[in-house]
Amino acid sequence: MIRFNPLTIETITRFKRIKRGYYSFIIMAALIVISLLAELFVNSRALIVKYNGEYFFPTYGHIIPGEKFGLDYDYETNYRELKNKFKISSDDNFVILPPVPYNPYEIELKEGAYPPLPPSMSDKHYLGTDKTGRDVAARLIYGFRIAIFFSLILLFFNYIIGITIGSLMGYIGGKFDLFFQRIIEIWDNIPYLYAIIIISSIIIPNFFSLLGIMIFFGWIGMTWYMRTSVYKEKEREYVLAAKALGASTSRIIVRHILPNTISVIITFIPFSVAGGITALTALDYLGFGIPAPTPSWGKLLAEASEYNINAPWIGVSVISALIFILVMVTFIGEAVREAFDPKQYSTYE
């Protein structure tokens, strides 16, 4: 069990006291967990199938061909059709489908109507379909999963690199600092969204290569803040004391300085998450993000702008979702900042 020091516990209590941020945090955390289990809620594969006394759980694992259930094809079973079939027959076979019985890639053909189709409760397209006839709700949820994890991984690596280089710049100072300052200034002047667009129009990015490209340009942000705070911290007595005791540079930075600058890092996190999501969405919107047919909010946005009032359900869904997530992230960020506000608890020497 990790034991928090009293200051941290106090910070957490203070964070909990700021209801708006705290509940946002809980909702966000819940959404992330749910999105990990999205296959159970939004999927074309059934949750449970009972066929001739045998139970099947098709959600995870290999596909089950239609032949298994007495259908006349050997590709993946269409469980919605299977359900209808079982309904008609009098056996005790049954199919339990997830609440949204579509996967984000599936294209459903409807006689006499052309996508995008408006929301329909009876078809269980709760948010309608997009221009190729795929379920908007399914694409939103899987798109969220990709966006949020993209953003979190991006944040993790950006911070690792940014914090390391920033701290070293602050701590070592001198020529090392000067050198990296210049490097970062140059780096910073590359318009990074454009650079990404250029690169991804030449190589076709997937999740990880896009992540790589964005880390390549995105680590700079943290360095300046870390450099400043480390500069400040390293003149404090506790650092001198640690030095006098013979602690190594890495130990001083990691064990002594970092915990004292943690507030800087943590207050930035929510905004970095929001930044990651919007950057990915913007790239997808422009067509330079993760390639089709991966579900993505940016592509839904692009469709929304193409169809605007002719298919308002696309725009309304994705824009509401974006606003909802970004507002919550902002609330969390605000609460974190307040929780770490030194004015409330510490006296400065």
Added chain:
Amino acid sequence: MNLKNLKHKLFFIILTVAVASSCGDKDNQANTGIDDENLNIDYSIHKLDEKLTWISNDNEPIIASPKAKKGGTFNSFILTFPLTFRTLGPDANNYTRTYFLENQLSLISYNEDTDKIMPELATHWAYGKDGRTMYFKINPEAQWSDGTPVTADDFIFTIEFMRSKHINDPWYNDYYTTEIEKVTKYSDHLISVTASKKIPDLWNTVGISPTPKHFYGKLNSGFVSDYNWKTEPNTGPYILKEYSKGKYLLFERKKDWWAKDHRYNKNRFNVDYFKLTVIRDDVVALEHFKKGELDSFGATRAEIWYQKAKGEVFDKGYINKLWYYNQARRPTWGLYLNLDKDIFKDKNLRYALAHSINFDKINKQVLWDEATRMQTFYTGYGKYTNTKVKAREFNLAKVDSLMKASGWKKGNDAIWEKDGNRFSVTITYGQPLLTPRVEIMKEEAKKAGIELNLELLDPSTSYKKVMEKKHDVAYMGWSTSFRPSPWQSFHSDNAHKPQTNNINNLDDPEMDKLINKYRNSTDENELIALSHKIQERISESGGWIPLDILPFTRAFYWRWIKIPDIPGYKTTSDIFSYPAAGGYFWIDEDVKKETLEAMKSNKSFKPELNIITKYK
């Protein structure tokens, strides 16, 4: 005009469909321009010692309407302002160049319905005995827009100009070196043009355009930059009058155009001005159109035709709709399999892939069931089209038997496997518009046990990848030519090497034999028979999976724009885009006034839907 266009369009569309800039091409081609000093262009007068039978043709049917009125400004839009007004050289391969080229007439043109030659700059023509020379009498009235008469020297200058290394355009350098041997002058208004070899449809190659010698003089290395924004004198009905970079281009009708009273030009080119305004987005352009700031709007795509024709201006009949069926030669949209890839070495797998493409579903789902399936590589070429060749249909049972015959088995993920290989291939394409279609292909092919990975690249990157033959499967289309030209696409001469059009890497001795015969034949019946055999062979190879054709063009237009009852030929693919090419429509100012007043007083008209099925 048409004649020349065809060549240019070929080049243009090929590069835009698959889109690449002319620069891209240049990087990969050796500069074929010879040092200009060594061009040895002969401007001297020769003696004509051949006895010639002069031909002219004033009997082709005309489609222009005698009701046409002159006047008015036709407003249209372009997505980007051109980077240059030159029609060749760097950056010239843009959309707007067509507007300049349409105004450069050629010696002859042809009727698109009958394929018969018609006079243009030449009044008469005659065939030489050698089978590769044609003689032309240049119309003495013909003059450039600056008043200078068009003479034999301007045609000879075309050769000098096109071969010059200073134009910085290898494609033209090459074309005018390998296809055209020389232009010979017999008097100021009598020339002959000689092709480098005997070819069928000789007129189609030798009916060249003049280039204003007095305007260019001696070319030098400054050509590309010096002429970037200069308006070249032309011989056609319109000339660029003014422009504002990044904003608009305004073309003006020549009031005393030398050819205006010719039979084929009467009642055409009616609008006084046409203005091309830069609007950088289609959706925004549509809004401009609905406000009456643009006179017509292309609506061939179903989403536009069915979903965007909404609102008062449509309901009250201010805007009319035109649906024009055509039988144009069809661009070869389809999947091009790279036969050099191991997986496609087995013909069964090529067939299996073809049988796993659910065209009907694509058509129903995203093309509004309006497309038809292309069946053979050369569709719309009249007798040259083999109507017996059929595309392979979506059929899972056939995929099954083909794959089993080759010893493949389905793995756990229901994808075919053999010796550790999965049947997983990547489709490379260059237009976001195609994404919904390939997404459906992917989902349907999965049912057949084939995994398709989608790779949308930026257009020029995609083109480059295909040209370097690095693709598995390319989704693209070549533009058309006057006659089937299989050598570039299917001869083994062009296989296994980059920068050639045989993107299938098809290497088939049988096919080579047929193509060689086809290239050397000048007998029409034999050519047709060979063309049919070649198409069978293409289908048999399984290297190309044909996809969709849209057999019509559609547009919205304000009711003051009037068109003849039949506003085009069987090959017409756009009624309003090129006022200088077809130019059969006109603006009725009275109707315009009436409409604008009606809009103010909220009066409505009966909405008009004009469906023309003559060429259905």
